[in-house]
Amino acid sequence: MRLIKKVDVASRIVARVRKRGKVIGLVPTMGYLHEGHLSLVRIARKKCGYLIVSIFVNPTQFGPKEDFRQYPRDLKKDLSMLRKEGVDLVFNPSVREMYGPDHQTYVEVVDWSRLLCGASRPIHFRGVTTVVLKFFNILQPDIAVFGRKDYQQAAIIRKMVRELNLKVNVITGPVVREKDGLAMSSRNIYLNPGQRQNAVVISESLEWVRQAYKKGARQTKEVRTRMARMIRNRGGRIDYIAVVDKDTLEPVKKLKKGTLVALAVFFGRTRLIDNTVL
Amino acid sequence: MRLIKKVDVASRIVARVRKRGKVIGLVPTMGYLHEGHLSLVRIARKKCGYLIVSIFVNPTQFGPKEDFRQYPRDLKKDLSMLRKEGVDLVFNPSVREMYGPDHQTYVEVVDWSRLLCGASRPIHFRGVTTVVLKFFNILQPDIAVFGRKDYQQAAIIRKMVRELNLKVNVITGPVVREKDGLAMSSRNIYLNPGQRQNAVVISESLEWVRQAYKKGARQTKEVRTRMARMIRNRGGRIDYIAVVDKDTLEPVKKLKKGTLVALAVFFGRTRLIDNTVL
Numbered sequence: 106m107r108l109i110k111k112v113d114v115a116s117r118i119v120a121r122v123r124k125r126g127k128v129i130g131l132v133p134t135m136g137y138l139h140e141g142h143l144s145l146v147r148i149a150r151k152k153c154g155y156l157i158v159s160i161f162v163n164p165t166q167f168g169p170k171e172d173f174r175q176y177p178r179d180l181k182k183d184l185s186m187l188r189k190e191g192v193d194l195v196f197n198p199s200v201r202e203m204y205g206p207d208h209q210t211y212v213e214v215v216d217w218s219r220l221l222c223g224a225s226r227p228i229h230f231r232g233v234t235t236v237v238l239k240f241f242n243i244l245q246p247d248i249a250v251f252g253r254k255d256y257q258q259a260a261i262i263r264k265m266v267r268e269l270n271l272k273v274n275v276i277t278g279p280v281v282r283e284k285d286g287l288a289m290s291s292r293n294i295y296l297n298p299g300q301r302q303n304a305v306v307i308s309e310s311l312e313w314v315r316q317a318y319k320k321g322a323r324q325t326k327e328v329r330t331r332m333a334r335m336i337r338n339r340g341g342r343i344d345y346i347a348v349v350d351k352d353t354l355e356p357v358k359k360l361k362k363g364t365l366v367a368l369a370v371f372f373g374r375t376r377l378i379d380n381t382v383l
Numbered sequence: 384m385r386l387i388k389k390v391d392v393a394s395r396i397v398a399r400v401r402k403r404g405k406v407i408g409l410v411p412t413m414g415y416l417h418e419g420h421l422s423l424v425r426i427a428r429k430k431c432g433y434l435i436v437s438i439f440v441n442p443t444q445f446g447p448k449e450d451f452r453q454y455p456r457d458l459k460k461d462l463s464m465l466r467k468e469g470v471d472l473v474f475n476p477s478v479r480e481m482y483g484p485d486h487q488t489y490v491e492v493v494d495w496s497r498l499l500c501g502a503s504r505p506i507h508f509r510g511v512t513t514v515v516l517k518f519f520n521i522l523q524p525d526i527a528v529f530g531r532k533d534y535q536q537a538a539i540i541r542k543m544v545r546e547l548n549l550k551v552n553v554i555t556g557p558v559v560r561e562k563d564g565l566a567m568s569s570r571n572i573y574l575n576p577g578q579r580q581n582a583v584v585i586s587e588s589l590e591w592v593r594q595a596y597k598k599g600a601r602q603t604k605e606v607r608t609r610m611a612r613m614i615r616n617r618g619g620r621i622d623y624i625a626v627v628d629k630d631t632l633e634p635v636k637k638l639k640k641g642t643l644v645a646l647a648v649f650f651g652r653t654r655l656i657d658n659t660v661l
Binding site for chain 2: 112116204205207208209210211212213214215216217234235238239242243264265267268269270271272
């Protein structure tokens with residue numbers, strides 16, 4: 106497994122790999138890896154001949170008051186985990202290597218970047234699409250794997266790929282959960298023990314929606330009210346609860362097959378997200 | 384010479400050409416070709432083994448009150464001109480082929496797109512960079528040739544290429560002029576005979592700057608005042624006269640080697656641009 110820090114070195118390696126006709130797979134991450142990331146790495150490993158994982162905490166997707174500086178990092182541990190998964194190349198550039206001093210080129214999926222998480226994080230998705238496009242251009246993957254915990258992110262990247270005529274095949278992997286149901290996230294370590302216990306209400310509220318839907322519940326408004334109550338009772342502060350069409354991200358009044366229920370909740374200063382598709 | 388209207392057909396052809404190891408050259412145009420375009424085609428022809436010219440009047444780079452609908456088009460004549468230049472493929476997609484009904488992905492070189500022409504045409508360069516990136520992704524050129532009449536456009540595309548880690552080599556060709564000095568433009572046909580005669584003052588004012596600089600003129604303010612007076616005396620309405628560094632596009636107070644003098648002037652409703660680098 107090679108650890109590469111420079112854009113031009115990575116590009117050269119990838120060009121050689123392509124000439125040998127290998128399918129190149131990419132799993133973009135911000136590091137501090139957990140089983141959620143590893144599940145994506147395993148999906149990619151099965152589908153490609155040359156597997157790249159990028160580790161880069163991308164400053165352009167963090168707002169000025171967000172956690173870019175304190176975002177957890179542990180490259181040594183990440184590398185040891187990735188070695189066991191048979192990764193071929195880890196791309197781990199510095200911020201300076203990725204963004205020059207006068208960087209000002211951004212790609213944005215304009216409307217979708219304002220919805221759901223984008224309402225409270227206005228520059229977030231612009232940063233994500235920009236860095237992902239840069240990775241695609243540098244690393245030339247045939248396939249790229251993203252997690253469905255970040256449902257909106259994956260949807261936005263798919264739309265970017267389609268609308269910019271990119272040739273990458275975007276694949277998503279399922280949400281991986283802790284034993285009690287909490288979606289795995291590098292940010293879970295921010296939670297104190299009490300918050301950690303209460304945070305399970307996020308996945309519980311989604312499980313409740315699935316059951317209620319099975320039993321015939323259809324009114325979005327009622328469902329959102331009930332979810333909000335459950336979450337507030339456990340001390341969660343709701344950023345949003347969205348009930349939308351899974352393909353258009355447009356709000357729906359009635360639940361049906363293909364409805365995406367997605368939410369973001371603060372416990373203390375930690376913002377957690379999760380979702381389910383009915 | 385092949386005429387291709389479909390994105391996927393063009394992509395397939397280009398993939399085969401690449402496998403044969405040919406250098407692919409692209410000259411993006413909006414058609415209604417003149418000697419300025421042909422000079423770029425000739426530059427590209429010398430540098431590549433497979434030459435593509437795109438002809439596409441791109442709606443996303445026109446403002447709501449601009450001339451998208453009446454922009455001149457003459458595909459038949461364009462094709463006959465390009466055949467004589469030994470072009471291999473003309474890519475001429477429809478608007479629907481390039482932009483789906485819910486298109487919302489844009490790339491923008493944010494700060495530079497607000498300067499010079501961007502001040503009065505706020506969405507123009509966003510449209511240009513978006514369509515050029517799409518062409519780059521569809522047609523996979525090794526080199527792309529742009530005219531220096533659109534100096535800011537070429538600078539912005541170069542910056543996009545650098546900041547998005549694209550592998551295209553961006554080449555520029557010199558401004559081609561009518562006998563009296565007017566820069567060639569598809570929009571020159573909008574001018575009535577009187578306007579056409581007066582419009583020569585644009586290139587005359589640039590020639591005057593070059594001479595004044597040679598004779599020792601250094602004060603930006605004086606030079607701009609004199610240019611403005613010359614142009615107004617011939618009935619031109621000034622959109623802007625910019626005196627900036629050719630690499631950073633930042634205003635300079637004193638003329639020096641490498642200073643870009645660029646301007647946009649209306650004659651009637653026709654907006655014409657030109658520039659020179661000292």
